Amino acid sequence: MNADRRATEVPRQARSPEAADTGPHATGAPGQARSPEAADAGQHTASQASDAGRSDARRRAAEAAGQVRDPEMPMLTLADLGVLRGVEVERDAAGGEVVIASITPTYTGCPAMATMRDDLVHRLNDAGFGRVEVRVVLDPPWSSDWISERGRAALRAAGLSAPGPAPRREGPVLLTLSGPPRPAPACPRCGSAATRLTSEFGATACKALYRCTDCLEPFEHVKEI
């Protein structure tokens, strides 16, 4: 199945309230708050008119990019997952509009990066931006702390367990030979705290497998990294 089609069409069919992401919060892509260059973008333009034009273009581009879903967890937008790090609109030498979207992989080997790139290009093309450049940002590395509150709610609504706070490490990483790697997450289905780790590795690199010993259903937990 074409992942591009899956990523763009699923939300249209099953749109939940938290997925109605065309409001102003959708334009607050994580990159805008975090990337320093986003703050002063627009200051170098010649006139106020072109300033306004560009900030409007950036708003439209961020809105379009903010709707792109994660191909593996389509209940989340790339913005909610914290993978979309910034959307900028620049002008090339000839004055043409170029959208620069920055993404970061959740895990180094994430095989969905090409799909994300293609989905972003496609969505931005549809929004009227003919030229789109998707850049990879490797530093700082993605953290599960970057999943937005809205994203966490969407994970829970889809039956997944959202990550707790990412571990803060000082000095060498300690080996954990026994005991649970994290406090047991509550079952996203029945709410029971009686859950058991099945495997630290799940269907995608970012998830661990758990089982609820009350309702007996298996579920996935997004790992804290």
Next chain:
Amino acid sequence: MSDEHGSVFDGLLGGDSSQWAFGTDFEDPLAGVDTTTPGGVDPAELAAYCLMLGDDALIMSQRLSEWCSRAPDLEEDIALANMALDLLGQARLLLARAAAADPGVVPALPEGSPVPPEDALAFFRDDRDFRNVRLAEVANGDFAHVVVRLLLFSTARLALLERLRTSRDQVLAAVAAKGVKEVAYHRDWAGRWFLTLARGTEESHRRLLAALDALWPLQGELVAAHPLERSLAGAGVGVDPASLREEVEAVLDQVLTVSGVPRPERAPLAGVGGRTGRDGLHTEAMSRLLAEMQVVARAHPRGRW
């Protein structure tokens, strides 16, 4: 088929490659990342160093991938495939970084070949051009064998990546910062299984000791410094693996002690005239591994996938 999705073949007709799940074109995994070689560093040395770290990950990933559908249960099958994928991701970035530092390391391909540099490095080099440690390449054995191999490998790699986070090379520092998070999981997985097998049945204990005995002679290579590694460590770009020895042994001793397994007394496997995997001197297993890994790519150097 005439539902709202139209024909499944619609996407084949247009010329827009973004319609495809993975695109019709390859992409640069370092697109937009600054790949300038840090000042005072020989680009050829940096490239060779990236090949060492990248080849370790690539060859280990290949061996772990061979476990796919062969693990004792589904969860461990998925775990091994996940770890293989993490390492493949690290390998991809490191090989791309090697090619960006010194394009001269990339094998020449026929004109018109769409193979990107990191793939050319993975699939079109001969065994003597690979710089991985021999621990990564030896043939797979039983489940105890992969547990021990991963424990030895990930303990050394985690210690190395932790130090590499402060590399003056931005790409190496970024790959390391991300890799630490991933390899910490690999080491925990291997450590926990080591303990389980050691305390399990007589049979699991016996197999664990046999695997440890077979692989221990290859452990030393992970914490032995190649002149190139020393040189780049001096330049603030790489890590001298010999400086990790104490830390690595402390972690391994911790696992051995908790498991009640004595530390093996096997001498390190000698190199050929002192040359080992880092110099391109490999075991026979490496040639067989490469034959399987490279055969399709080499048969179709102009192939588009």
